[in-house]
Amino acid sequence: MFTMLPVNLRLATRSLSRNPMRTLLTMLGIIIGVAAVLTMVALGTGARGTVEDEVASAGTNIVFVKSGNYTRGGDSVGIAAGRGAATTLIEADANAILDNIAGIRAVSPGLSLRTFISSNGENVFTRVLGIAVEFSDIYSWNMTSGRMLAPGAANEAVIGSTLAQTMFGGNAVGQEVELRGNTYTIVGITDSAIDDQPEILFVPWQTLQQSMDISHLDSITIAAEKAGETSRISGEVSVLLRARHGIESRDDVNFLAAQSGGGVEPDDFTVETQAAQALTKGLYTPAAAFALANLPKLDEVTLDEMANTLDRASNTMTALLASIAGVSLIVGGIGIMNIMLVSITERTREIGLRMATGARSADVAMQFLIEAVTLSVIGGCIGLILGLLSAKVIGWSLGWPASVSLTAMAMAIGIAATIGLIFGSYPARRASLLDPIDALRTE
Amino acid sequence: MSVITLENIKKTYYLGDNTVNALRDVTLNVEEGEFVAITGPSGSGKSTLMHILGCLDRPTSGKYMLNGNDVSGLPMEALAEIRNRQIGFVFQGFNLLPRTTATENVEVPLLYSRPVLTSAERKDMALSALSSMGLADRVDHHPSQLSGGQQQRVAIARALVNNPAIILADEPTGNLDTKTSIEVMKLLQELRKEKGITIILITHEPEIAAYGTRIISMRDGLVVSDEANTPREDFDETRTAYKAEPVVAAAAVE
Numbered sequence: 001m002f003t004m005l006p007v008n009l010r011l012a013t014r015s016l017s018r019n020p021m022r023t024l025l026t027m028l029g030i031i032i033g034v035a036a037v038l039t040m041v042a043l044g045t046g047a048r049g050t051v052e053d054e055v056a057s058a059g060t061n062i063v064f065v066k067s068g069n070y071t072r073g074g075d076s077v078g079i080a081a082g083r084g085a086a087t088t089l090i091e092a093d094a095n096a097i098l099d100n101i102a103g104i105r106a107v108s109p110g111l112s113l114r115t116f117i118s119s120n121g122e123n124v125f126t127r128v129l130g131i132a133v134e135f136s137d138i139y140s141w142n143m144t145s146g147r148m149l150a151p152g153a154a155n156e157a158v159i160g161s162t163l164a165q166t167m168f169g170g171n172a173v174g175q176e177v178e179l180r181g182n183t184y185t186i187v188g189i190t191d192s193a194i195d196d197q198p199e200i201l202f203v204p205w206q207t208l209q210q211s212m213d214i215s216h217l218d219s220i221t222i223a224a225e226k227a228g229e230t231s232r233i234s235g236e237v238s239v240l241l242r243a244r245h246g247i248e249s250r251d252d253v254n255f256l257a258a259q260s261g262g263g264v265e266p267d268d269f270t271v272e273t274q275a276a277q278a279l280t281k282g283l284y285t286p287a288a289a290f291a292l293a294n295l296p297k298l299d300e301v302t303l304d305e306m307a308n309t310l311d312r313a314s315n316t317m318t319a320l321l322a323s324i325a326g327v328s329l330i331v332g333g334i335g336i337m338n339i340m341l342v343s344i345t346e347r348t349r350e351i352g353l354r355m356a357t358g359a360r361s362a363d364v365a366m367q368f369l370i371e372a373v374t375l376s377v378i379g380g381c382i383g384l385i386l387g388l389l390s391a392k393v394i395g396w397s398l399g400w401p402a403s404v405s406l407t408a409m410a411m412a413i414g415i416a417a418t419i420g421l422i423f424g425s426y427p428a429r430r431a432s433l434l435d436p437i438d439a440l441r442t443e
Numbered sequence: 444m445s446v447i448t449l450e451n452i453k454k455t456y457y458l459g460d461n462t463v464n465a466l467r468d469v470t471l472n473v474e475e476g477e478f479v480a481i482t483g484p485s486g487s488g489k490s491t492l493m494h495i496l497g498c499l500d501r502p503t504s505g506k507y508m509l510n511g512n513d514v515s516g517l518p519m520e521a522l523a524e525i526r527n528r529q530i531g532f533v534f535q536g537f538n539l540l541p542r543t544t545a546t547e548n549v550e551v552p553l554l555y556s557r558p559v560l561t562s563a564e565r566k567d568m569a570l571s572a573l574s575s576m577g578l579a580d581r582v583d584h585h586p587s588q589l590s591g592g593q594q595q596r597v598a599i600a601r602a603l604v605n606n607p608a609i610i611l612a613d614e615p616t617g618n619l620d621t622k623t624s625i626e627v628m629k630l631l632q633e634l635r636k637e638k639g640i641t642i643i644l645i646t647h648e649p650e651i652a653a654y655g656t657r658i659i660s661m662r663d664g665l666v667v668s669d670e671a672n673t674p675r676e677d678f679d680e681t682r683t684a685y686k687a688e689p690v691v692a693a694a695a696v697e
Contacts, residue, residue: 006562007554018542353538356499357601358527358555360520436499440538 012371027379029332038387040321086268106134110219130205146173146188157184162198180211333423340427352439365432372424380416447473452505465491467664480655488664531602535614592623
């Protein structure tokens with residue numbers, strides 16, 4: 001059967017090239033279908049990637065753990081205040097978070113300080129943040145010049161863009177800065193515009209901790225692998241830290257009652273998602289603070305809804321393209337079946353002759369099946385090229401990256417071949433069941 | 444040696460409520476190297492006989508021995524192989540594939556040969572069959588570029604290419620003029636003489652049947668006469684304008 005393949009392929013290409021216009025029109029459905037499949041895959045992947053990038057770069061995948069517990073509102077709304085400042089958050093907590101909680105991409109311990117720094121005899125009052133090298137990954141930093149802190153380097157610093165401008169007129173890389181008795185060499189300028197990062201000097205947290213002569217941390221910054229998981233992660237972080245800090249675990253639902261009843265020990269840390277933080281900006285009214293402090297599900301709803309909305313939009317687009325692709329593939333398949341039936345009617349005498357000279361039913365069926373598959377695969381290849389082009393054009397005009405994997409291309413051709421097989425089998429069977437005597441008599 | 448032995452062959456068609464006895468009882472023996480012309484009017488059963496002899500159809504009852512093997516009860520798939528190896532068909536309408544070269548037309552039976560032939564083997568066999576038909580300079584021509592006689596010679600080359608035991612020619616001159624018809628008959632006679640191929644010719648024209656070594660007449664599904672014949676060997680069409688003769692005869696009657 002397969003030894004006949006080269007012969008059948010040649011017969012198929014010849015038969016198809018005899019009616020080039022008809023062949024092209026027949027392939028149109030498959031061409032459009034495959035092109036739609038490919039565009040869908042290309043833009044779907046690209047769009048999803050873009051959406052996730054944007055969500056990530058917006059920082060909605062970041063969770064903060066802060067030392068201490070300052071409950072806003074306090075006396076004015078009658079809520080028991082938290083514990084205030086605490087020195088219980090340590091590096092081991094950061095490591096425990098990274099080790100024990102799933103879905104975390106990076107963790108950076110943090111120490112924050114407002115102080116004078118001096119360079120070239122000039123003193124500037126600014127904010128200093130002790131960070132780990134992972135910090136640049138958490139915030140997706142780009143360095144406008146120089147590089148990020150090297151792992152293990154104790155006396156390097158990275159400077160925010162505004163601070164670099166005011167202190168050094170922009171040429172900050174290579175400059176030395178003195179801070180609490182340590183001298184740091186500036187190795188890079190970050191382009192970050194998030195929060196007040198342009199005005200911060202970033203130094204290794206270990207060096208800062210030593211120079212401040214303390215052993216605790218002010219904060220831990222956590223980046224989730226996926227946007228929309230921050231609510232789960234912040235919940236798990238709370239449970240983990242309570243256990244580590246020996247605070248009695250409790251049900252969040254009863255938090256308010258327990259707190260006002262006073263029987264339960266408050267936390268010595270605060271876990272906040274960046275989304276919640278963004279929401280509280282400009283909302284420092286007691287009522288808003290009350291709502292935020294006591295509705296831990298708020299940011300969860302917001303985030304989940306955001307993720308869901310994005311998912312829904314992308315799913316709708318995919319479903320739309322998939323139905324276009326599905327319909328045109330089916331229509332294309334029916335077109336192939338139709339043309340194959342026409343072709344068999346036209347070539348009944350040929351089939352009769354082939355049978356008279358020794359072709360078995362299977363030989364005839366195989367000849368027409370291969371012709372149908374050849375038709376659909378050539379259509380698939382044309383569709384592949386058109387799909388790649390249209391994905392590029394649409395991607396370019398919408399500013400989406402369009403990426404098509406080799407697997408997707410192979411899949412598109414595979415779909416085309418399958419359509420040919422499915423819709424070619426009925427005509428092929430019809431041809432193989434012809435009676436040679438009747439077939440030879442046909443005019 | 445008998446190439447074909449038919450014993451009490453019957454073929455009955457059922458068309459709705461009607462029963463058509465196409466072959467009532469045919470018993471026949473054909474020796475190797477015979478040139479048998481089967482004649483008879485339309486509906487005499489000669490085409491049905493041809494289909495059974497050619498293994499395109501199976502008899503309702505009776506026994507058909509081809510080269511000593513009983514083929515009357517074989518399934519269609521097995522008959523396809525027998526057609527491929529032992530039978531060469533020549534048709535009235537040539538049945539050449541259009542827009543396909545003479546060589547590729549002759550190769551068609553070879554595509555279905557078992558064991559499978561390589562394309563080089565197929566081409567060699569096709570070219571030598573075409574040369575033996577005097578068409579060595581026409582191998583790349585399409586049927587539309589060939590005359591009727593040349594087309595029928597391509598068809599005969601196709602029938603011969605697998606070295607069959609018998610050639611079944613169904614009205615091979617029906618689409619040809621007198622001169623070309625004579626050429627084709629001469630060619631068939633040469634094949635019989637030189638290669639010893641058994642030829643079964645179906646025709647309704649007595650003038651064409653006269654080229655055979657044996658003439659069988661059929662009527663109503665029965666053999667009504669079966670006679671040895673001294674084959675006609677004059678190939679000068681000016682003296683044998685047989686197609687004009689009936690007209691002359693009819694005129695004479697009036």
